[in-house]
Amino acid sequence: MANMVTLTIDGKPVTVPAGTLVIDAAKQAGIDIPAFCYYEGFSVQAACRMCLVEVEKMPKLQPSCALPAAEGMVVHTETPKVVEARKSTIEFLLTNHPLDCPVCDKGGECELQDMTFRYGLGESQFLEIKHHADEKQWSPLVFYDPARCILCYRCIRVCDEGLGVAALGLSYRGVSAEIIPNKGDHLECDECGWCIDVCPVGALTSGTYRYKSRPWEMNYVPAICTHCSNGCKTTLSVRNGEIIRSNNRDRSGINGEFLCVKGRFGFDFVHNEERLQSPLIRKDGKLEPVSWSEALKFVVSRVRETIERNGKFAVIGSTRTTNEENFYLQKFARQGLRTNNIDHHRSGDVITLVDALAGRTDALATVGDLYTCDAALVLGADLAQQHPLLAYQLRANWRHHRSPVFVVTPGPVREDQYAARSLRAEAGGEVERLEELREELKARQNLVVLYGASVKGEAVRRLVAFGDSLGIPVKYVCLVDYVNSRGAVDMGLLPHLGPGYKPVEIPGMHLDAMMAAPDLDVIWVAGANPLEGGREFASKNAFVIVHELFLTETAQRADVVLPSMSLYEKNGTVTNVCGEVQRTKAGPKVMGTKSDLDILGLLAAQLGFDIGIPSQEKVLDEIRRTVRGYNVPLPVLATGGAAQAAVLNGNVPVDAQPEQVRPSGDTLFTSGTLGKYSKRLAQLMEAPGRLFQP
């Protein structure tokens, strides 16, 4: 335990580790000291003087954001002297501030506005004309109005320290000082928009939310980002059934305030005009819109007829549907359609890992572990591009705790900036290079290993053996690609494993076999796009049923297309890359669509399948009762927390089929098929981006 010191703040005794800043100590005591430039987790700036406090025995007021707590210190945060100083600070900040709150996007949630209400004088002693500089557009997503900027440097610090992008800097001096983007007149960066969120005033505004609404006019929905597997929590701001903003200012969830460009801006696919809003049936070779009842009746008759003549089914599940839907889908396939021909697009070898770690507890890392571990090893993944949240966590761990990161990748990655060692190795050959790191890794207290899709099959076992030989506690993360890729594996969207990695008696066909089988009668694609890039089903005459948001390549081949909902439109749980289960809630509704659970439930009822009630709560309840490791505490889910599923529990005695693992190759600006329907992502000059590039 670190050295503790006790100080008194506003008469309350507070005990904190030595070195804690007074502003943090006050927070611990429930006392809120106003601050502009101070930002939790980032370097001290002490630029705004808003946080001044009176400390006994110190002659002048002290900035509490830069003052370490000391034993016996007596601090007063609201004395007349302090209040007077804050008033003057605000008066200074307002000398050139345009006070255009009625048009400013920040109005209603502006820290300067709040403080002006709390301390501000109604009038100013400055009668001079305010200095003005015109507003600028830096990118399609980021606008900057220098007149409103109070030069707190928050934006500069999150971008530089937090992300390692360092796209923002300061130029000019005095009243003319302003923030300048890295390309002078425009930005080339991650386009994450975090700078916009941390800006205490309305100087940075979002191209998507600009002038659209007001904070009190929207409904806020706690959802999980539907893009990558990191599972960031995001709060959707919904007005009139439309998502107009996505951020996480309350820092709830595993990601705190962090979101990448996809999470913060990539929600516009929901309202893309190409969204399917009515079922389609192929009539005379053309897909025609029909009613839901007609479409369902058509599906039921074809499926019933195929069952009666003992036809062959194949089911391809999704990596973006909820756990409940995946569980119900595999039940629908196994118990209803009586087939084990079920699979999904696998993007990481989870199965081998679960087998190799059999019998252990605590061997799978959480997102939180990445911030607390003593060292991390990244194999074959461009984290900053593919797993932005994990990259952020490792970087924060290095910033705050100096925990080293080791990378073994086929090309340059952003982690090289600060990595203790960066090795280059061919994709698939990463594990061979580990011996070179042995001595350095052995010296650490513990380690987290993250490996990408190029490490699979035997390589995973060798990796675990290497980890064991280090003699320190090692935890693993198998990097999968999409929001519920991990949940799809855990819920048994696999030909040879049921939910919870339980082997099935007669394994069915895996994805490649389904694509190549010439004699399938019905191919059921629930929210996937296996025909992407011109691939084809070998079964030319198969009846194809597709649940989709858009008319994708697969949907164009379908005989029936059922318009489904995106993750933002439904309730349920998803499992992130670290196996953490989180709940997501329904935000907007798109007319004419149904959730995959509803679709399957309606069909099951009409087909007479007895596979349980298709309600999200009921299915979750069944998952918690029957799926190994998924007995996650409901209160944690209900309060927006993440509960790691304990899937390690005995061997998985099947062939893991590592050849079925295919990375999606998505970058920071792409997101599989879904990403193609986000105009906002496509419009960025950084898109589509490339992996393993300097």
Add this chain to the structure above:
Amino acid sequence: MPKIQEILKGAAAIAKGMSVTIQEMMNPIITDDYPDAPPVFQERYRGLHVLQRDDNGLEKCVACFLCSAACPVQCIYIEAADNTEQERISGGERYAAVYNIDYSRCIFCGYCVEACPTDAITHGHGFELASFNTSTLIYRKEQLLAPLPEGATGKVKLDHPVAVGDGGH
């Protein structure tokens, strides 16, 4: 005896009453002749709202939503949008693309007028709102806007243009 007294008392009461009436008959008429003649309003009468324009004919409303936040019955509905170089609607950066007041709910309290930072919304003197169809009681911006001032086109160049486009991209 008591009877005579009662009669006198009654007569006195009637005379007193009639004196008021006769007196009032002498005074000028103060009620309005509505609907035969237009009614006269106090300056501060709170009637149908008017959305004001500035001297150039631009809308004063900047879609700040403060009126709708202040409104105790939440009868104001706004959708905001930004002015562009090609099309400038209001004096500020943003304007109300949609501005509706639901007069089946408005209680003419004047809070919205009080809240408006740009003096855009005001109470006019319109009061003939009765309708057999409540759906006609939702007034749109076009119905609430003041007419263009004499000679103004309502089209003005931006003094600080922001190119809403690619931002160098």
